[in-house]
Amino acid sequence: MQRLIRIPYHFQWLVVFFALHGYSEYLGRIRPGSLGLLVLQLSLAAWVLFLLIRKWYGDAHRAALFITVVFFCYLFYGALQDALAGWPLMAALSSTRVFFLIIVLICLITAVVLFFYKKSPFKLTQLFNCLFLIYIAYDIILIISGNGMAIKTKLPVPAVTLQPVADTVKKPDVYLIVLDEYQGSAGLQQYFQYDNSAFESLLQQKGFYVCGKPSGNYGYTVYAMASMLNMRYLQPVDWGSDKKQLYVRLASLINNNQVGACFKTFNYTIRNLSPFRFMNQEPALSFNLLPYDVALISDKTAYSRVVKNLPFGELLDDLHAYPVANWLNKQIDGDNEKLLQAALVRPEINQPVFTYLHLMMPHRPYTYDSTGRLPDWARYRGETGKDALYLQYLVYTNHRIGRFIEQLQQATGGQAVIMLMSDHGYRGARVEASGELVRNTLNAVYLPGRNYSLWHDTVSNVNQFALLFNTLFNQQLPLQKNEWKF
Secondary structure, three states: OHHHHHOOOHHHHHHHHHHHHHHHHOOOOOOHHHHHHHHHHHHHHHHHHHHHHHHHHOOHHHHHHHHHHHHHHHHOHHHHHHHHHOOHHHHHHHOHHHHHHHHHHHHHHHHHHHHHOOOOOHHHHHHHHHHHHHHHHHHHHHHHHOOOHHHHOOOOOOOOOOOOOOOOOOOOOEEEEEEOOOOOHHHHHHHHOOOOHHHHHHHHHOOOEEOOOOEOOOOOHHHHHHHHOOOOOOOHHHOOOOHHHHHHHHHHHHHOOHHHHHHHHOOOEEEEEOOOOEOOEOOOOOOOOOOOOOHHHHOOOHHHHHHHHHHHOOOHHHHOOHHHHHHHHHHHHHHHHHHHHHHOOOOOOOOOEEEEEEEOOOOOOOOOOOOOOOOOHHHOOHHHHHHHHHHHHHHHHHHHHHHHHHHHHHHHOOOOEEEEEOOOOOHHHHHOHHHHHHHEOOEEEEOOOOOOOOOOOOOEHHHHHHHHHHHHOOOOOOOOOOOOOO
């Protein structure tokens, strides 16, 4: 043990601690194989840098100390930034543009000090080795003692009483298409003075019933989808005791949801084209804006935090990183296009299919302007610039989704149910009318039999599937009161 704490390899113990600590925090949500791969990748990068820096410093202890400082700043970037944001006196320093520069300065100052400080930091090597090994041992104990936690965090889904469905009842394919953060027409008119009637008229011409003033129930995607897919409002038991438990529980509600269970009871095959784990199927997005599996750990590293802020626009004005943002935007747009094309290809099976397609449109990053070109980022600064970018991308979304709906109806021969919805409205509109505009959503439904008797102008997202099951399969599911939670 004495020899172990003297060798200058504490950066390796830091990597192991980072991975194990994250694994213990999200126990049951991270696959061991993914965790092992993350440790291998980080360790390889650390050792390559250590061997290079060691030649420059000419001393293993100083090189190891520099690598530890750099990797600590990199791995715990998000945790440090969040902690700073929670301190009112220092919150201004937590913005990405400021905090990133602070982190860079810390690493540069460390490099310079260690270069000119010729004495080997042997005592610091011993200290860091001891600390990280103790932390690792503590997390191992937590993981072993909490081995059954994964089962406890899986919330039970209350059973819905379903009536038997006669063999003569048709079971069409069903498509749920969610356009993330799409503002409803009433909100577009009030906030942007934009007339969205052309898009609604297009849908009506294709046989859709378009709700006049539909409403969402939550202003954030994970809450909205957990509620809609379980046909109920979220309860205090769903929250858990902290933010980590909250995410795990809501993710569990989306994965093990009541809507999917009902479709399985009706003998449907489930197809997941969303950013969530859904009915135990993997997320469909490669550039995942909602962390899953090992991304629950890596999502707070410097790379994830800075890369995600680039296409979202926070750093564009300061760094003028427009080419990088455009490159990242094209990746995200590529994901959307892959999902759209995948939705058009039906599995060759004899069962009806339920497809959940969730697109990051017109949610930021605002990939295109209204003409389908890359945005001129320099023209759009501040909050008004974000509003303009959002509206431009929404107009593009109208054109793209209009073409997709036409293709989907042709591919299905007009015999599939299509529900085109948004989870919530534009969050930038919270400043108007006490945030009520965020409640205004898109809800357009196409039923092959055109039986829209149960639908009305003010349908609430939480009731969408109860209305569908009652219409298609003669069920008697109760409806929830139309409420806006937050």
